[in-house]
Amino acid sequence: MSHQPTPLLEVRNLQKFFPIAKGWLKRVSGHVRAVDDVSFTINEGETLGLVGESGCGKTTASRCILRAIDPTAGEIIYRTRDGRTVDLAGLDRAGLAPLRAEIQMIFQDPFGSLNPRMTLFDNVGEPLLVHGMRNRAERTDRVADLLRVVGLRPEFMHRFPHAFSGGQRQRIGIARALATNPRLVVADEPVSALDVSVQAQVLNLLLELQASLKLTYLFVAHDLSVVRHISDRVAVMYVGQLVELAPTDALFRRPRHPYTAALMRAVPVADPRETSTDTILGGEVPSPAAPPSGCYFHPRCRFADARCRTEAPALREVSPGHFARCHFAEQMAAPSAG
C-alpha cells in the first residue's frame, strides 16, 4: 500500500431496510434491517474483505454500492476516473450510466451468471456493446485480449459456456467484468462455488489482475481463510452492522470483537494436530427483523454484562485503523497461540 492512501469509495451510514408486508392489504408491519448503519472506506488499489455469515447483510451492502438495489439511507461517495466525487446513492439512472463501466461485479455462481445461449464473444463482449463499442472487429480484438488476460485461449470465443468447467466459467465472468476497464470490482463469493484446486488458481488470477490493472476490490465472502489471504483490510458484519474493521494482520492477530474471535475459532483448521479446546459459540444469529436490545451480539457473547443488554455500542477506533463495535474491545485478549 502507498503511504498516502486515496479513498476511492466512502460508504457513510448506509442503510437498507426491506418492508415486511402482512395480510391481504399488504400493510407494512415491520422492517428487515438488512444493512443498518454501515460505514467504511476503500482506498485505491486495495482489497477490502467483507465477511459474515448468511443474512448478515454483506451481499445487500455490496448490491447497494452497485446500485443494483436502492439504499434506504446513507451516502456512497465515489471518486470518478476524472477526479470528481459523486454520491452514488443520490444518482438517477442517467447519472449512473457512465459510472457503470467503472464499477463492475464478479458473481458467485459460474453456472448461473453466464447466458447459456450466448457465445463467449457475446457474453464477454456485451458490456462493450452497451458502453458504445459498435465495431465488431474492434470488439473481437478486445474480447480476445480479455480472454488471454484471464488465462483462456482466444479460440474459445465462439463456444458456449456449457463447454467449460466451473473454474473456466469463473474466468469468463472475470473477463466480462474487466471488459469496460473498471476501477472498482465488487466480487461476491467469487470462489466459494469452486473446488479447492481451482479456487487457488482463481485467487491467484485476482491478485495478478489487481497488480497489473490497478484494480480496487470489495471482496465479499464467508470463508475467513480466503478473505484473510486476499484482503489488505477486513470488515466483519453481524446482523446488518459492521462489528469490526481492521488491517488483515491486526484483525487476525488480535480480534477486538468477540464475534470476530468466535468466527475465527469456528473455522476448522486443516491440521489434525491443531484441535481447538475453546468453547464453541452457542445460539443462533438473530433475525434482522427483530434484533436484540443493546449490542446485537450480547445473547451469544460470553463477555456480555448488563450494559451490553441495554446500551448499543458504537463502532469506535480502538487502535490506529482498528475499529470495533464492543464496549470491552480494549479488554479482548489476543488468542493463545495454536
Next chain:
Amino acid sequence: MDPLLSVRDLHVTFKLDEGVVRAVDGVSFDVQPGQVLGIVGESGCGKSVTMRAILQLVDRPGQITGGKITFRQDSGVLDITTAAPRGATMRALRGADIALIPQEPMAAFSPVHTVGEQIIEAILLHDSGLSRKQARARVVELFQDVGMSMPEQRVDAYSWQLSGGLRQRAMIAMALSCRPRLLIADEPTTAIDVTTQAQVLALLKDLQRKYGTAIIFITHDLGVIAQMASHVVVMYLGRVMEQGPVDDIFHAPKHPYTRALLRSIPGMHGTTRTPLPVISGTLPHPFNRPPGCPFHPRCADAIAGKCARDVPELLPVTARQSASCFLYPAASPA
C-alpha cells in the same frame, strides 16, 4: 479386527448416449467399527457415488459393474453388491444399520409432514414392536440428544419452520433414530454457516463417542476432515490416490495429488496476498479420462513414458499408509 464395512475394487459406470462415465473405477477401503473415516476429493471424484453404491442407491443409467461391498452384521457378513436394490434385505439395512445424513437437509425432509412424523415413520418401519406413543417419546429423547431446545414442541414443527442448524440437527436425530452401526455423512455441513458448522461438528463428535457409531465423513473441506476423521481416503477421478491415518495424510502426504491439494489451500497462518501453489490444469471431462494414472496430466512429478501408460495400484508405502503412485517402487501396474 474385522472391518464393519469393506469395499473391494468397486466399479460404478454410467452408460450415457455420449459415452461411458467410469464414476468409480476400482475403489477399495475398509471401515472399522466405531471409526471415523474421512473421504476427501473434489467434484467428480466419485465420493458420493461410492456412498450411494454402499446403500444400493445408484440410479440408472448408473450401475455397479464390478467389485464387492460387504457389511458385517450380527447374523453374519452381508454382501451388499448381490442384494437386490429394492429387496427386503436392503430395505431392512438402510436406515437401521446404515444411515445417511445428506448434504441439503431442506431437500431431505418433506415440507408437508412434521419432522417428528417423518422420524416416527422411520422408527416404526424398522421396529414394529413399538407403539406410536413410544416412538414419539424416542424422538423427543433424540432431539434432546442432538441439543435441540424445546424438543416436545419441535417434534411438531415442519422442516421449513426450522433454521439451517436445527434442520441439520433434526436430520442427525433421524439418522440416529434406529441406532445404526454406520453413519454416512455426505457433506453434512457444506450448506450451513461456520459457527453453526462448528456446533454440528462438535455434536457429531460427541454422539460418535457416546454411541460408538462408525462414520464415513464425505467432504471437500480439508479443515473438516482434519478435525473429524481418524483415517482418510483421498479420491481423484474415481480412484483412491492415498489412504492412511489423518496425521500421516496431513503431515506426511505421499501422493503428489494429496500434497498439491494441501498446499493449495489458504491457511489461517501463512503469508497473505502471495500466489498460492496451484495444481496446474483442470479436471478432465468425465468422457475424456486420461489413460494411465488419472492424475498424470496435472502431476508435477509424472514419470515420462510410465504414468501416462500404466495405472498404478494402491499399495502400502509405509506401515500405515498406502498410495497409488509409481514414485513408490512397490507400485506395480494394475
